[in-house]
Amino acid sequence: MSGQILIVDDEAAIRRLVRGAVERGGLTADEAANAAEALTYARRPGCELVLLDLGLPDRDGIELIPHLKALDRTVIVLTARDAIAEKVAALDLGADDYVVKPFDTDELLARVRVALRRHNSSPAGHDRLRAGAVEIDLNEHKVWRDGELVKLTRKEFALLAELTRHAGKLLTHAHLLRTIWGDGHVEDVAYLRVAIRALRLKLEVDAASPSYLMNEPGIGYRLIV
CATH class of the missing domain: 1.10.10.10 (Winged helix-like DNA-binding domain superfamily/Winged helix DNA-binding domain)
Known part of the structure; x- marks a missing residue:
């Protein structure tokens, strides 16, 4: 079974930073360095939320959003792209939130918790x-x-x-x-x-x-x- 949180970023230092914050918050995590790995991990039971960088080496991360939503995964975009058009495009494709790098890990963890509560609430x-x-x-x-x-x-x-x-x-x-x-x-x-x-x-x-x-x-x- 995979971790609750999937961290998708091609920079190992960012993945370590985010994973440390997530695990200090009592959550489990997996890491993916590219789009192909991300889709493999996202399909595994137990994965609930994906922290998704857009600048991936094998595919633009924004293209993954519809695939991840089809798997019923909550998606928080975590990227250096700060243009309003990029934010709107990601949200219109189904992203649940959008966080721009550099970010505060406490704020990120708070957003993760809110998103998980929303995802796990019954209609x-x-x-x-x-x-x-x-x-x-x-x-x-x-x-x-x-x-x-x-x-x-x-x-x-x-x-x-x-x-x-x-x-x-x-x-x-x-x-x-x-x-x-x-x-x-x-x-x-x-x-x-x-x-x-x-x-x-x-x-x-x-x-x-x-x-x-x-x-x-x-x-x-x-x-x-």
Whole structure:
């Protein structure tokens, strides 16, 4: 059986650094130095999450993302590529998170734990979810803040529900616009900004300094729980 975490990077020093952090966090790990090894390890029972570098010697790592997601593996991209277009492309292909090198190992481990919790949660566990003072019931289409029912428009609830279903995961503008407004509105980021602002005004203690509905400039939003 393979380790819970698969570290894919062509630099041995990076693999050792990440493996040390992962194992100090009580998780098991395997290492792969190229794309071919990564796919071999990812197919083994027990592998849950892949930390994926994009600059691999035999294949661009971004091409592996659909294959890893087809295996039901959580994918966190760990790369030196910091262009917004690269981040959006990886996330739209299914990556669960994107971390740019150099990175803080404690922050990386925290993101790994969040991703594993999300991966291991049953779908039923997301029917009713709490984020601080906010409670969301996806089945009843109801939202409460501090125990009081909050009135949302249909689009506002649909947006919040999509973020809730993927709580902790960064969802791109294009994904949210396509899901909530349809294929014809994937460029209409203003729609999304207006809806997010409305949700923050209704749900956050301070809409100008949000705690739940977080923005990644130029990329998308995530719900922190």
